Each structure stands twice: as structure tokens, then as C-alpha cells.
Amino acid sequence: MRKLLLLAFQKRIVLISYVIIALVVLSCTTEKKQTGTLLIHGGPIYTMDSLNPVVEAVVTLDNKILFSGSLENAEKLKGPETQVIDLEGKTMTPGLIEGHGHFMGLGYNELNLDLINTKSFQEIIDAVADAVQKAQPGEWITGRGWHQSKWDQLPENSVLGFPTHEALSAISPDNPVYLRHASGHAGFANAKAMELAGLQLMGTENMDALSVEGGEVIVDDLGLPTGVFNERAMTLITKHIPENTPEKDIQAFELAVAACHRNGITGFHDAGIGRETIALYDKMKAQGKMGIRMYAMLTGWDKELLNEWYKKGPNVDPEHLFTIRSIKLNCDGALGSRGAWLLEPYSDRPDHFGHETLPMEFVKETSLKGLEHGFQVCSHAIGDRANREILDRYEAAFKEKPQMVNDNRFRIEHAQHLHPDDIPRFAELGVIPAMQAVHLSSDRPWAIDRLGEKRIKEGAYMWQALLKSGIPVVNGTDVPVEPLNPIASFYASVTRKTLEGNPEGGYEPAQKMTREQALRSYTLDAAYGAFEEGIKGSITEGKLADFTIFDQDLMTVPEETLLDTQVEMTIFNGQVVYSKPVE
Structure with missing residues (x-):
């Protein structure tokens, strides 16, 4: 009897097991x-x-x-x-990722006078004359995008290759005008703007006011300002321009987001923002309007801002919409305005070497603090001397704090003109060149006048040499210096031609990127330049x-x-x- 009960119990256990298995299988199939x-x-x-x-x-x-x-x-x-x-x-x-641009500049370029496609000084005069008709009395007229080296010809009255203000002042006698150079490193003001800035146009009794360290006021034969203000001298005018309103900032922001979407841009490296822009971006993100993955660099012009961020450290957004973990330093000017800092003088201005717009001691100091507090340092350098000096400061900081050197990915923004000896140093130091290929299409036809053939061929726009050395290149447009269009920069990367298709075979063709390299420079390598290759x-x-x-x-x-x-x-x-x- 006991055996029969045991046998029945065992059968029941087996039956229950089958039922459980069946239920598990059924659950899996219906999941x-x-x-x-x-x-x-x-x-x-x-x-x-x-x-x-x-x-x-x-x-x-x-x-x-x-x-x-x-x-x-x-x-x-x-x-x-x-x-x-x-x-x-x-x-x-x-x-696509814009690897170096100015986001609010992009938006404001759509609100203010956009002079990027002007081909003559007269076109600029006509654009300002039209704006004067629409402006309120005394209202500032601002714009950006002119470039004297891209005009069909210079006006009769010119100094050092720049126009003078008389025609601009004549068509806008009561409205102050300030037009930023395409590079962003020079500006052009009319008489009314200079008057409001306290710069007398008659007499030389205030010439000391025209002396600015790290900048230059272009003057005529009489020592009077022509209206062109180079590099840090621009502040003589810009500090008098009324600040933008919050409403206008939001409008510019939304226009910039829309422009990115039209151009296939989903990520943006914003090269230098201050506390007001940070507050705006925070607000836009909170309102669900951050329609771009923003990787922002703190402006190095505001030391108090940097010190605040050193204390709290980088902010890597878990939503990957607005990250701050880098610092932007502006160390020289642009080639077009002869502000790029060179080892040898300009070929077309033999007494001039460009401008050191930020003390190199501050580059070293910022590099050390960047290592200490976890910030990437991104330094603007176009001229060969600026690039060398920055590489020297980075290297010195790395040697001083070797225990803190761990995939820091310091960058040089533009890295446009390099001494051949400095090309391999990027890979050796792990410094990323963020280069805008479309600058070659725009600048190369006249850049040879600034640098001469030898410097152009040995060290200008050295994309392939840098890639072969083992360091990735981050691409972009430097918008609004150039239009945001990534197709133009991709084309320049693989052809090294102007956008008109010249010359046959391209300039210095050995430095062309392959199409795969060019696409990587706008995607995976750009993500690497922001420590984001693991997420995009x-x-x-x-x-x-x-x-x-x-x-x-x-x-x-x-x-x-x-x-x-x-x-x-x-x-x-x-x-x-x-x-x-x-x-």
C-alpha cells in the first residue's frame, strides 16, 4: 500500500512539473x-x-x-x-556634427545683415543703404560677412587692402553702422559709430585711444581711423553697441536650430560662450527647445566664469543635449585681416607678424587648471607661430602634471597654417586639430599672397599629413564665418578646390581627404573630439x-x-x- 501511495505521489509530482513547464513555455510564446x-x-x-x-x-x-x-x-x-x-x-x-561654429552667431546672422555672399564694396553699401531706410533714427545697423579679398576689386580709397569709411558714412550719417568681417576678427564702422565711441575723426590729439594691445586700428596717411578695427581693437566700437534683448536671443536661437536641421546637423560644438548664453541654453533645454546636441566651450575671455566652473567641474548632460566640459581660448587672429600670428612676416606686409590676442602665460595657466579640474582646452590658432606657441604650452602643462594626463583630448581650433616641424606634434601630444575644410575653398586663392608659395605648400591645410600621423581631424564650417552647409566643407575636403571647381586637380592635392575620412571628420571623429564617440x-x-x-x-x-x-x-x-x- 505504501508503495502504491509513493508511486501515485511521484506521478503527481511529474504531472505538476509538466504543467509548470507548459505554463512557462506558454508565457514565453505569448510575451x-x-x-x-x-x-x-x-x-x-x-x-x-x-x-x-x-x-x-x-x-x-x-x-x-x-x-x-x-x-x-x-x-x-x-x-x-x-x-x-x-x-x-x-x-x-x-x-552630422558641426565641429566648430558659433551657434548664436548663426542665428543672429539670419536676423542682421548677412554679407557673406557680397562680391564688392558697392554691394555692402547698397545693403546698408536699404537697412537705413528701414531703421529707426539713431538705431544701430549691424551685420557680418564681408571679406575684402573676395571682392571683384577694392574701392579706390583703401588702406592696407581695406576700405575706408567715407562711402559708408555718407549713406548712413545718423545711424551708427558696424559690420563684422567674415572671420569675426575685424570690424568696419562708419563715422557715426566712431563718434559714439568717442573717437575723433579730426585731429590727432586722442591717438593714444587708438592704441590697443593685441589689436590694431587701421589709420590713413594723416593718422586718422579709416573705420577698420582689427582683433582686440574691435572692442573700441563693440562696447557701445546695445545688448541684444532676451526676446531677440530666443528668436536667434530658434532660427539657428532650424538652420541646423535644414543642413542635416544634429550636433554642434559651440566655440566659446559666456554666462548669458549658458543661461539661455539652460532655459531652452528646460522648455524642450534644445533641438540639437550642444557641446559648448566656455569663453576664456571671462576669468570669473572659468573660476566658477573650475569649482563645480564639467557638466556632462545625461540627456546628451547640453554639455559643458571645455574651454575656448582665442590666441591669434585671422589670415584675411592679417591677424594670424606668424613665425615670419606676411608676404604682402613685410613689417607685420599678426597678433598674439591672448597672453601665452594664460594658455599655460588654463592648461594646468584644465588638467586639474577635468576640462578640455580648445585654443584658436591660425598662424604657424600661434600653433607652435600653444603646442609648447600644452606640452609644458602635460610635463608639469603627468599624473593628470589621461585622454584629455586638448584641441587646437583651425590649425590652419603649421610649421612642418609642428605637424607630428599633434599626434605625439594627443592634441586634436579641429579644422574647417571649407576655409581652403574660400581662402586658398588669396592666402598665397599672405604666406607665399613655400609656406602654403609645406604647412597650410595639412589634413592628410595630420591624419597619417595618427590623429583624427574634426571638420566643420566655423559658421557664421562660412555658411553652415556641410556639403561645401565635404566637397572641399575631398577635392581641395574652390566652390567654383578650381583649380583642376585641387590645391596641394596630396592633402585631400578620402570620402570616408571626410565623412568620419563630420561624424565619428567629430564625436571623438567631444568625448562622445560612445553615444553618437x-x-x-x-x-x-x-x-x-x-x-x-x-x-x-x-x-x-x-x-x-x-x-x-x-x-x-x-x-x-x-x-x-x-x-
């Missing part, structure tokens, strides 16, 4: 299958992921990449609510869902039609934020 939010397929998808460089399809889940690979496997993640985007032969890449820059599972879709294949389209490429769609944070209007 809801994970499905994506968005499925994209139907055209070449360049991932910038070396393990999976080109894929058929991408699936996102909310704001992250869920899958990147074959369409067959992607379809398995498709559910009834999954949105499908058929590329219809168009091309997708990771979301490639179409890799787990990274953020930021994509740019083009109407043709950047990697294969013939060179002569490359500039015709247009952005069809921009996807930011897993959402379509821009679609090209149907014509």
Missing part, C-alpha cells in the same frame, strides 16, 4: 515581441562602424538605435506601430538615433555633381525634425 519605433531601409546606409560599414536597414527604439544590419532581420523587429521610412535609393549617414557618430546599436539623409550618394557620386547634393531629411533623437519641402 510581447520587442518592436522598433522606426524602420529605415531602401538605400545605402553608411554607418561609420568599422565592423558593419554599410547596412540595408536600421531600426530605432525611441531615441536609440535598436538594430543595424540586414533588412530581413530588421523586419523581425517591425510591429503594427513601427513607422517605416523607405529611402527610395537615397543615402543615410550618422547625423556612428550607426551602432545602442547609440543615439541621429541620422542625416541625402538625395544622392556622397560616397560615389561624381565629383562634378557632389555640390548638388541636398539634405532630404534630418532625424534627431529618433524623430524626423526636417523634411525637404516638395517642389
Whole structure:
């Protein structure tokens, strides 16, 4: 009897076990299958992921990449609510990153006079005359974008290759005018603006007021100001221009976000912001308007601001929308205004070497504090001397605090003209060059006049030499110095031609980037320049869902039609934020 009871008990245990197993299997089979939010397929998808460089399809889940690979496997993640985007032969890449620009300058360029495409001094006069008609009495007229080296010809009255103020003053006698050079390193003022700044146009009794360390007031044969203020001398005028209103700041911000989306830009390295801009960005993020991944550099002009941030340390945003972990130092000027700091004098002005606009002692001090407090240091340098001096200060700081040197990724912004001896030092020190390829297209035709053939060929726009040395290059446009258009900078990267397609074969063609290198410089390498390669820059599972879709294949389209490429769609944070209007 006992044996029968034991046998019955064992059968019951087995039966219960089968029931449990069946329930588990049933639970697994009825569990809801994970499905994506968005499925994209139907055209070449360049991932910038070396393990999976080109894929058929991408699936996102909310704001992250869920899958990147074959369409067959992607379809398995498709559910009834999954949105499908058929590329219809168009091309997708990771979301593009503007590696060096000025975000509020971009927005304000759309509000103020945009002179970037002017081809003559008369066009500028005409634009200001039109603005005068619309302005209130006494209202300041401001703009940006003129560049005397891009004009068809200089006006008859010119000094050191710059125009003089008389024509500008004649068409705007009652409205002060200040027009910033395309480079941002010089400005042009009319008589009314100089009068409000307290600069007498008659007599030389106040000439001491025209002397500014780290800058220059261009004067005529009589010693009178021509209206052109170079580098730090610009503050003689700019400190008298009324500050922008909060309402106008918000308007400029929103215009800049929209401009980024139109151009396929999902990330932006903002090269130098102050406390007012930080407050604005915080406000925009809190209101859900930060439609761009902002990587901001603190302006080095405000020492109090830097000291405040040294105490609290970097702010790496867990939402990856507004991060502050770097410092921007402006160490020399621009080549166009002859402000770039050179080892040898300018070929077209033999008594002039450019300007050291920030003491090198401060570069060393900031480098040490950057190491101590976890901040990346990003120094503007265009001339070969500025680049050398900054590399020297970085190296000295690294040697002084070797225990704190650990993937600091210090940068030099522009790194435009280098002495050959300094090219390998970037890789040796781990210093990232953030270079804007489109500057070659704009500047190279006249840059040879400033530097001469030898310096141009041995050290100007040395992209391939730097890449081969083992350091990545971060690309961009320096907007609003150049238009935000990344296609133009991509074209310059791979052709080294002007945007008109000259010269045949490109300038110094050995320094061209390959198309893959150029795309990396706008995606994965740009992300690396901001310590963000783990979350963006490639179409890799787990990274953020930021994509740019083009109407043709950047990697294969013939060179002569490359500039015709247009952005069809921009996807930011897993959402379509821009679609090209149907014509």
C-alpha cells in the first residue's frame, strides 16, 4: 500500500512539473515581441562602424538605435506601430556634427545683415543703404560677412587692402553702422559709430585711444581711423553697441536650430560662450527647445566664469543635449585681416607678424587648471607661430602634471597654417586639430599672397599629413564665418578646390581627404573630439538615433555633381525634425 501511495505521489509530482513547464513555455510564446519605433531601409546606409560599414536597414527604439544590419532581420523587429521610412535609393549617414561654429552667431546672422555672399564694396553699401531706410533714427545697423579679398576689386580709397569709411558714412550719417568681417576678427564702422565711441575723426590729439594691445586700428596717411578695427581693437566700437534683448536671443536661437536641421546637423560644438548664453541654453533645454546636441566651450575671455566652473567641474548632460566640459581660448587672429600670428612676416606686409590676442602665460595657466579640474582646452590658432606657441604650452602643462594626463583630448581650433616641424606634434601630444575644410575653398586663392608659395605648400591645410600621423581631424564650417552647409566643407575636403571647381586637380592635392575620412571628420571623429564617440557618430546599436539623409550618394557620386547634393531629411533623437519641402 505504501508503495502504491509513493508511486501515485511521484506521478503527481511529474504531472505538476509538466504543467509548470507548459505554463512557462506558454508565457514565453505569448510575451510581447520587442518592436522598433522606426524602420529605415531602401538605400545605402553608411554607418561609420568599422565592423558593419554599410547596412540595408536600421531600426530605432525611441531615441536609440535598436538594430543595424540586414533588412530581413530588421523586419523581425517591425510591429503594427513601427513607422517605416523607405529611402527610395537615397543615402543615410550618422547625423552630422558641426565641429566648430558659433551657434548664436548663426542665428543672429539670419536676423542682421548677412554679407557673406557680397562680391564688392558697392554691394555692402547698397545693403546698408536699404537697412537705413528701414531703421529707426539713431538705431544701430549691424551685420557680418564681408571679406575684402573676395571682392571683384577694392574701392579706390583703401588702406592696407581695406576700405575706408567715407562711402559708408555718407549713406548712413545718423545711424551708427558696424559690420563684422567674415572671420569675426575685424570690424568696419562708419563715422557715426566712431563718434559714439568717442573717437575723433579730426585731429590727432586722442591717438593714444587708438592704441590697443593685441589689436590694431587701421589709420590713413594723416593718422586718422579709416573705420577698420582689427582683433582686440574691435572692442573700441563693440562696447557701445546695445545688448541684444532676451526676446531677440530666443528668436536667434530658434532660427539657428532650424538652420541646423535644414543642413542635416544634429550636433554642434559651440566655440566659446559666456554666462548669458549658458543661461539661455539652460532655459531652452528646460522648455524642450534644445533641438540639437550642444557641446559648448566656455569663453576664456571671462576669468570669473572659468573660476566658477573650475569649482563645480564639467557638466556632462545625461540627456546628451547640453554639455559643458571645455574651454575656448582665442590666441591669434585671422589670415584675411592679417591677424594670424606668424613665425615670419606676411608676404604682402613685410613689417607685420599678426597678433598674439591672448597672453601665452594664460594658455599655460588654463592648461594646468584644465588638467586639474577635468576640462578640455580648445585654443584658436591660425598662424604657424600661434600653433607652435600653444603646442609648447600644452606640452609644458602635460610635463608639469603627468599624473593628470589621461585622454584629455586638448584641441587646437583651425590649425590652419603649421610649421612642418609642428605637424607630428599633434599626434605625439594627443592634441586634436579641429579644422574647417571649407576655409581652403574660400581662402586658398588669396592666402598665397599672405604666406607665399613655400609656406602654403609645406604647412597650410595639412589634413592628410595630420591624419597619417595618427590623429583624427574634426571638420566643420566655423559658421557664421562660412555658411553652415556641410556639403561645401565635404566637397572641399575631398577635392581641395574652390566652390567654383578650381583649380583642376585641387590645391596641394596630396592633402585631400578620402570620402570616408571626410565623412568620419563630420561624424565619428567629430564625436571623438567631444568625448562622445560612445553615444553618437556612428550607426551602432545602442547609440543615439541621429541620422542625416541625402538625395544622392556622397560616397560615389561624381565629383562634378557632389555640390548638388541636398539634405532630404534630418532625424534627431529618433524623430524626423526636417523634411525637404516638395517642389
